Amino acid sequence: xxxxxxxxxxxxxxxxxxxxxxxxxxxxxxxxxxxxxxxxxxxxxxxxxxxxxxxxxxxxxxxxxxxxxxxxxxxxxxxxxxxxxxxxxxxxxxxxxxxxxxxxxxxxxxxxxxxxxxxxxxxxxxxxxxxxxxxxxxxxxxxxxxxxxxxxxxxxxxxxxxxxxxxxxxxxxxxxxxxxxxx
Numbered sequence: 001x002x003x004x005x006x007x008x009x010x011x012x013x014x015x016x017x018x019x020x021x022x023x024x025x026x027x028x029x030x031x032x033x034x035x036x037x038x039x040x041x042x043x044x045x046x047x048x049x050x051x052x053x054x055x056x057x058x059x060x061x062x063x064x065x066x067x068x069x070x071x072x073x074x075x076x077x078x079x080x081x082x083x084x085x086x087x088x089x090x091x092x093x094x095x096x097x098x099x100x101x102x103x104x105x106x107x108x109x110x111x112x113x114x115x116x117x118x119x120x121x122x123x124x125x126x127x128x129x130x131x132x133x134x135x136x137x138x139x140x141x142x143x144x145x146x147x148x149x150x151x152x153x154x155x156x157x158x159x160x161x162x163x164x165x166x167x168x169x170x171x172x173x174x175x176x177x178x179x180x181x182x183x
Contacts, residue, residue: 005064007037007040007041007067013071016072017038018034021035021038032053033066033075033076034075035052036064046060063075088126092122093130096120096122096127097134099120100116100131107148110138112139113131
């Protein structure tokens with residue numbers, strides 16, 4: 001980036017900039033910016049201004065341009081930058097939450113972050129942020145695992161039947177298989 005601005009401050013601006021440089025109560029950044037403009041007004045080259053002010057050449061160009069556009073007031077305030085990406089809409093967040101709490105497609109037991117991100121059309125990190133904000137951890141939910149056993153429903157009925165209506169004078173024991181991870 002080359003120097004594209006010629007700094008020619010008015011007498012009032014020169015007096016004000018000199019007062020800023022002399023004021024020890026001012027923030028250092030204001031003093032440094034005022035010095036850059038004062039040195040530039042002396043018709044020094046950018047490299048000399050940068051060396052004397054203790055800043056880089058792009059910083060000199062930045063503050064020369066800011067002074068040319070906004071005057072002394074532009075040197076005394078910082079520009080705020082807009083965020084790089086706007087936050088997700090409430091509709092997108094609601095869709096992520098609704099899908100998280102619903103049945104996932106296929107034969108999986110829960111939604112993964114990647115699958116949900118792909119379904120909604122946002123990034124994995126965005127899904128993780130939404131889950132963190134709402135304290136959701138679908139990967140840690142203990143739920144009943146689906147079985148692909150064709151006789152599964154009949155087996156469940158038999159086991160539930162034993163608990164609901166046990167045979168007289170019989171002992172019904174329940175043993176948990178540690179390999180299933182159920183608690």
